[in-house]
Amino acid sequence: xxxxxxxxxxxxxxxxxxxxxxxxxxxxxxxxxxxxxxxxxxxxxxxxxxxxxxxxxxxxxxxxxxxxxxxxxxxxxxxxxxxxxxxxxxxxxxxxxxxxxxxxxxxxxxxx
Amino acid sequence: xxxxxxxxxxxxxxxxxxxxxxxxxxxxxxxxxxxxxxxxxxxxxxxxxxxxxxxxxxxxxxxxxxxxxxxxxxxxxxxxxxxxxxxxxxxxxxxxxxxxxxxxxxxxxxxxxxxxxx
Numbered sequence: 001x002x003x004x005x006x007x008x009x010x011x012x013x014x015x016x017x018x019x020x021x022x023x024x025x026x027x028x029x030x031x032x033x034x035x036x037x038x039x040x041x042x043x044x045x046x047x048x049x050x051x052x053x054x055x056x057x058x059x060x061x062x063x064x065x066x067x068x069x070x071x072x073x074x075x076x077x078x079x080x081x082x083x084x085x086x087x088x089x090x091x092x093x094x095x096x097x098x099x100x101x102x103x104x105x106x107x108x109x110x111x112x
Numbered sequence: 113x114x115x116x117x118x119x120x121x122x123x124x125x126x127x128x129x130x131x132x133x134x135x136x137x138x139x140x141x142x143x144x145x146x147x148x149x150x151x152x153x154x155x156x157x158x159x160x161x162x163x164x165x166x167x168x169x170x171x172x173x174x175x176x177x178x179x180x181x182x183x184x185x186x187x188x189x190x191x192x193x194x195x196x197x198x199x200x201x202x203x204x205x206x207x208x209x210x211x212x213x214x215x216x217x218x219x220x221x222x223x224x225x226x227x228x229x230x
Contacts, residue, residue: 037215043157051217051220092157096216099162
């Protein structure tokens with residue numbers, strides 16, 4: 001199974017500052033078709049997860065351009081620019097290169 | 113508007129069965145793969161099972177293989193998860209999800225709680 005490892009944030013993050021969340025995979029998620037099969041989600045307190053980014057860097061419909069994804073085959077970053085109160089929650093990375101589909105353990109974002 | 117509404121959760125004894133349902137609306141159900149993702153209390157997300165749009169292929173995590181069955185009724189736009197031989201470690205909120213063009217989860221239901229306890 002592909003293991004996804006997420007880093008922690010130096011919480012709380014001051015409002016208006018940027019936050020970068022890291023995720024590492026135990027196997028390259030770069031497919032021969034050129035796509036990198038890494039996705040990001042946000043789970044706000046008490047809510048269902050919501051979809052943010054797919055194929056490492058493509059924002060889902062309706063997602064603010066303050067969210068951006070980048071990385072290589074095994075090391076990934078979700079950057080949140082100008083953090084706001086509504087960004088609070090737990091962020092998860094997930095690989096969909098192969099079954100079983102696996103998630104990182106989550107990174108909590110708190111805002112000051 | 114895409115909507116996924118789960119039902120069928122509850123308290124069940126170890127070894128017993130439960131069947132979850134997910135009513136989908138707002139999109140052409142038969143065009144999409146679907147999946148169940150669960151979250152144990154205070155824990156992270158865990159993929160459980162996926163099914164192709166026709167229902168012809170299914171995929172499971174090892175820990176539920178042989179005990180859980182994912183299925184769908186495209187005429188009713190409904191996804192199911194039959195859970196047999198339930199264990200305490202199956203206790204979780206179960207989310208119905210739609211899969212996008214990859215195996216990512218672009219829409220989620222509100223979740224349904226399953227508690228396995230004597």
